[in-house]
Amino acid sequence: MTRLKKYIFRMCYMTVRFLPESCYSIRWIGILSKRIRVFFASRFxxxxxxxxxxETRSIFGFQVEIGDYSGIGVRAKLIGPVIIGKYVNMGPDVLIHTRNHKTDDPTIIMQKQGFDVVKPVTIEDDVWIGERVIILPGVTIGQGSVIGAGAVVAKSIPPYSVAVGNPARVVKSRLKENTIIGDAQSE
Structure with missing residues (x-):
């Protein structure tokens, strides 16, 4: 597909992204809204x-890959190259960034320092990302992990982990029942 067609489909998506969410009270309206958003998004x-x-009001660009049976949450904002695996659930208001502003030189105004290099974010298969999670550049979230609501993920998360907090830290492994990592207490 030509670059121009992709831009046109993205512009169309930006107008239909405000349609009701997929679990709208009138079921057929939610299903139709979801299909329209996916129709345009899948083309760019x-x-x-x-x-x-x-979902409704989510924003993302051309460099996003999304696997089978996965979702982008309500009002999610994905900036830069993001790879989302299969069966990924994403809560509302998730933010994923793939680059930061430079702040290295205190003799130069921060606005004029530019940006760091882009570091893609990878979310592997079967991951659940809670509401209002922030994922920072270069992070990989391992297969089968759960990221608790409001977490700020600054470092990669190993597979089958439960991570919470700011900064996010692994508090439990999903591989063995009642496994405790760090100073978290069992339930």
């Missing part, structure tokens, strides 16, 4: 799997 995303859910 780097990759779009099958049975994807893209």
């Amino acid at each position: 995303l780097a990759k779009c799997g099958k049975n994807v859910n893209i």
Whole structure:
């Protein structure tokens, strides 16, 4: 597909992204809204799997890949190259960034220092990302992990982990029941 067509489909998506969310009270309106958003988004995303859910008012660009049966949450904002695996659930208001402003030189105004290099974010298969999670550049969230609501993920998370807090830290492994990591207490 030509670059111009991708821009046109993204512009169309930006107008339909305000349609009601997929769980709207009148079921057929929610289903239709979801299908319309996915129709336009799938035509400009780097990759779009099958049975994807893209919720209302989410914003993302051309460099996002989303796997089968995954979703982008309500009002989510994905900036830069983001790879989302299969069966990923994403809560509302998730922010994913792939680059930061430079702040290295105190003799230069921060606005004039530019940006760091882009560091892609990877979310592996079967991950659940809670509401209002912030994921920072270069992070990989391992397969089967759960990221608790409000977490700020600044470092990669190993597979099958439960991570919470700011900064996010692993508090539990999902591989063995009642495994405790760090100073978290069992339930």
